Amino acid sequence: MAVETTADNLNAQVVAVFPDKVRIVVDKLEDFKIAEESLRVGSYVRIADNENAILIAIIENFQIVALDDGTRNHLIEAFPLGVLRDGKFERGGDSLAIPPKSVEPATIEDIRRIYSDSVTEAENFCFSSLASNPDVPVPVNGNKFFNKHIAIVGSTGSGKSHTLATTIQRAVAEKAGDFTLNNSHVIVFDIHSEYRSAFPSANFIDVSNLTLPYWMLNSEELEEFFLDTEANDHNQRNVFKEAIIQDRKDKFKGPEADRERIHLDSPLVFDIQTVLDTAKRKNEEMIDTGETYASGAKKGQPKTTQGSLFGKLTNFVNRLESKVNDRRLGFFLGERSKTITFEETLETLLSYSAANKSNVTVIDLSGVPFEVLSITVSLISRLIFEYGYIYKRLRCAKDPTEKINNDVPILLVYEEAHKYVPNSGLSKYRSSKTSIERIAKEGRKYGVTLLLSSQRPSEISETIFSQCNNFIAMRLTNPVDQGYVKKLLPDSLGTLIDKMTSFRQGEALLVGESIVLPSIVQIDQCDPAPSSNDIPYWELWKEKWKDMDIAEIKAEWYR
Ligand SMILES: Nc1ncnc2c1ncn2[C@@H]1O[C@H](COP(=O)(O)OP(=O)(O)OP(=O)(O)O)[C@@H](O)[C@H]1O
Ligand SMILES: [Mg+2]
Numbered sequence: 144m145a146v147e148t149t150a151d152n153l154n155a156q157v158v159a160v161f162p163d164k165v166r167i168v169v170d171k172l173e174d175f176k177i178a179e180e181s182l183r184v185g186s187y188v189r190i191a192d193n194e195n196a197i198l199i200a201i202i203e204n205f206q207i208v209a210l211d212d213g214t215r216n217h218l219i220e221a222f223p224l225g226v227l228r229d230g231k232f233e234r235g236g237d238s239l240a241i242p243p244k245s246v247e248p249a250t251i252e253d254i255r256r257i258y259s260d261s262v263t264e265a266e267n268f269c270f271s272s273l274a275s276n277p278d279v280p281v282p283v284n285g286n287k288f289f290n291k292h293i294a295i296v297g298s299t300g301s302g303k304s305h306t307l308a309t310t311i312q313r314a315v316a317e318k319a320g321d322f323t324l325n326n327s328h329v330i331v332f333d334i335h336s337e338y339r340s341a342f343p344s345a346n347f348i349d350v351s352n353l354t355l356p357y358w359m360l361n362s363e364e365l366e367e368f369f370l371d372t373e374a375n376d377h378n379q380r381n382v383f384k385e386a387i388i389q390d391r392k393d394k395f396k397g398p399e400a401d402r403e404r405i406h407l408d409s410p411l412v413f414d415i416q417t418v419l420d421t422a423k424r425k426n427e428e429m430i431d432t433g434e435t436y437a438s439g440a441k442k443g444q445p446k447t448t449q450g451s452l453f454g455k456l457t458n459f460v461n462r463l464e465s466k467v468n469d470r471r472l473g474f475f476l477g478e479r480s481k482t483i484t485f486e487e488t489l490e491t492l493l494s495y496s497a498a499n500k501s502n503v504t505v506i507d508l509s510g511v512p513f514e515v516l517s518i519t520v521s522l523i524s525r526l527i528f529e530y531g532y533i534y535k536r537l538r539c540a541k542d543p544t545e546k547i548n549n550d551v552p553i554l555l556v557y558e559e560a561h562k563y564v565p566n567s568g569l570s571k572y573r574s575s576k577t578s579i580e581r582i583a584k585e586g587r588k589y590g591v592t593l594l595l596s597s598q599r600p601s602e603i604s605e606t607i608f609s610q611c612n613n614f615i616a617m618r619l620t621n622p623v624d625q626g627y628v629k630k631l632l633p634d635s636l637g638t639l640i641d642k643m644t645s646f647r648q649g650e651a652l653l654v655g656e657s658i659v660l661p662s663i664v665q666i667d668q669c670d671p672a673p674s675s676n677d678i679p680y681w682e683l684w685k686e687k688w689k690d691m692d693i694a695e696i697k698a699e700w701y702r
Pocket of ligand 1: 304
């Protein structure tokens, strides 16, 4: 739908309008500006029609065209962002009546108003400003931002960790009244020990003070963790299952009817040592046949025969034994895990214990051995999801007219999300993937939102990524990742998206349901910073040789 304009005495005219492009010819560029500010790629223009609508478009490229008569004019191509009508801004460029009447550079005031009018004060959540003009704050709708899942993507060093810190610091600081702690709840899975410094008052959990009860694992997680699932061995599975249920029943103190209902998924204590002892016993079991030896050295002694599982559980016993004895798994299988209660576990994870109320829980996973990482993340994520589920049920039971499902909604933050929810079917990721995918699909209803940060978006489970509604796309250089992000981004973004390759640190394309229009922004600096800053190599290298205590490093290594 190309349209030629009729006006011919104007310095600038629109010569073509497409759904994703507006072409403008300018005779004298020196006159096409406002307040002495020269135009550049990324500046805005306003195009008015006869019906009081104003199309706002962002300049994408600029060419000089030599004309036959020896003069030259200037061709500007711009991407339509949306239309201002009666002071209200709507996305998309297709409601402009054609032909357009006039075109001029948009004032900063126009742009500022679009952003500031886009959200009410109560919903305003602001953590960035326009990259092309730091004086224009770019707010998002805070309800829409946290209500749907969020993705931060970008190559290493593009600024993801700092962005994460900025958004959470702001969320924790804003208050609708006069009190010390607001009602924000954020749980950060911190894989590189980066966030303690950014959240000094957070409830900080690492392997030294983390206690996770293995007995809260569900049946799938239990099997994934304790059994050799590849071997598909029915004997080990049956012994394992029966021993757990039996021990739970033995320990259970409630009514008989409830006792009968105990199963593998019941979040009730059992002793893993008892399970191991049972497996050992069955593996060595000799059964009395009731006969005695009639002659020989054993004459008169009872005859025995090997039990049905004799020697068949050796692998299972060895596997279980090595786990139970693994000191590194103490936070999970040790004595504390057997005595910690359900309430304590949830209180710690949600930072709800009387002694330690906090908006942010930082779970430092750097000391968690790789083979239990998936199960750790899975268990914590699932507990939080189930909390949301049960809490909603409780609220609705108390008041059937209740409209807000969860008045204590939670944000779960996964750094390096491709490590827990990869686009791969490998069984070692199965449990974390299952729990997080469930939150991606259903979490919204129960007040549990995901924030995923990743340098390799193409390696994240598509199920999860495609459920994200708000994207902060930082510098992204890998073409495969770029293509993947492009495919998933909701708006038709023209060439805005191609700028991703050349973003500075902290610069991002902000797009999604929570923002009035896709915008290239500079994320505000966080304070304090996470410990992920660039290392000043060159300056450090030029300093005097630094001595290092290798013994101290060893001590930490072996701790
Ligand atoms: N908004 C910002 N403004 C200015 N500088 C920033 C901003 N965000 C990040 N930086 C700088 O960029 C560097 C890298 O930032 P950051 O650690 O957040 O990157 P990252 O994307 O998390 O990298 P990685 O993927 O390796 O974890 C830091 O030195 C930081 O100071
Ligand atoms: Mg980072």
